[in-house]
Amino acid sequence: MGKQMTEMLKGTLEGIVLAILSAQPAYGYEITAWLREQGFTDIAEGTIYALLVRVEQRGFVDVEKVPSEKGPPRKVYSLNARGREYLEEFWTTWSFLATRLEQLHEGSR
Amino acid sequence: MMSIARMIGEKRRYWRYKARVKRLPPEYRTVVEAIEHYLLYAGMIANGEIMGVMLEDLADLFEQSAADGIPVRDIVGDDPVEFADTFLKNYADGQWIDRERKRLTDAIDRAASAQSRPQPQPQLQDGDGHP
Numbered sequence: 001m002g003k004q005m006t007e008m009l010k011g012t013l014e015g016i017v018l019a020i021l022s023a024q025p026a027y028g029y030e031i032t033a034w035l036r037e038q039g040f041t042d043i044a045e046g047t048i049y050a051l052l053v054r055v056e057q058r059g060f061v062d063v064e065k066v067p068s069e070k071g072p073p074r075k076v077y078s079l080n081a082r083g084r085e086y087l088e089e090f091w092t093t094w095s096f097l098a099t100r101l102e103q104l105h106e107g108s109r
Numbered sequence: 110m111m112s113i114a115r116m117i118g119e120k121r122r123y124w125r126y127k128a129r130v131k132r133l134p135p136e137y138r139t140v141v142e143a144i145e146h147y148l149l150y151a152g153m154i155a156n157g158e159i160m161g162v163m164l165e166d167l168a169d170l171f172e173q174s175a176a177d178g179i180p181v182r183d184i185v186g187d188d189p190v191e192f193a194d195t196f197l198k199n200y201a202d203g204q205w206i207d208r209e210r211k212r213l214t215d216a217i218d219r220a221a222s223a224q225s226r227p228q229p230q231p232q233l234q235d236g237d238g239h240p
């Protein structure tokens with residue numbers, strides 16, 4: 001992935017993470033692994049972690065500490081009602097943006 | 110002014126964080142220390158409580174990643190500065206510069222709301238300069 005992809009993802013990664021969590025609760029590593037499988041190969045573990053800290057601060061997720069076999073307890077994140085509301089808003093914004101960009105794209109062909 | 114008790118509390122918290130970092134495998138420790146150095150310089154965090162939370166979050170990330178066997182490159186990515194800046198953003202309200210951000214926002218708010226109030230109509234003046 002190039003620099004352009006990194007820049008574009010900056011504004012959308014938070015929504016992507018919330019969308020992943022809307023399917024099922026997960027911890028950081030699972031989210032990164034899923035994104036890598038989907039082709040987002042350059043995403044740093046730490047970037048996803050920073051976003052999870054952010055959505056926790058904003059009250060969009062509930063966090064549960066689950067004991068793990070190796071190392072410290074894992075923080076498992078699940079989307080709460082406020083997060084669901086925010087995700088709805090994210091998809092509305094995304095649809096607007098995608099439609100307008102597609103129109104621009106069509107127009108420039 | 111900061112009380113002595115609070116200062117001691119913050120010091121203790123910092124030492125606890127340092128002890129956690131010391132227990133990490135060598136490469137992870139090196140990386141955490143380098144990131145901490147950058148965060149302290151780039152961050153200028155003036156709020157001790159927020160600084161404590163930030164460093165503990167950093168330690169959490171590296172303890173968990175070390176336990177999961179994630180290589181340090183995969184934790185910080187190809188652009189460590191990008192990562193560190195993203196991470197730092199979560200603690201922006203503890204930054205020294207935050208006071209100036211508020212000052213800037215407030216100054217513009219005041220000017221903008223003064224402008225949106227109905228302006229008194231300028232009085233028409235006659236030729237000799239008297240209203």
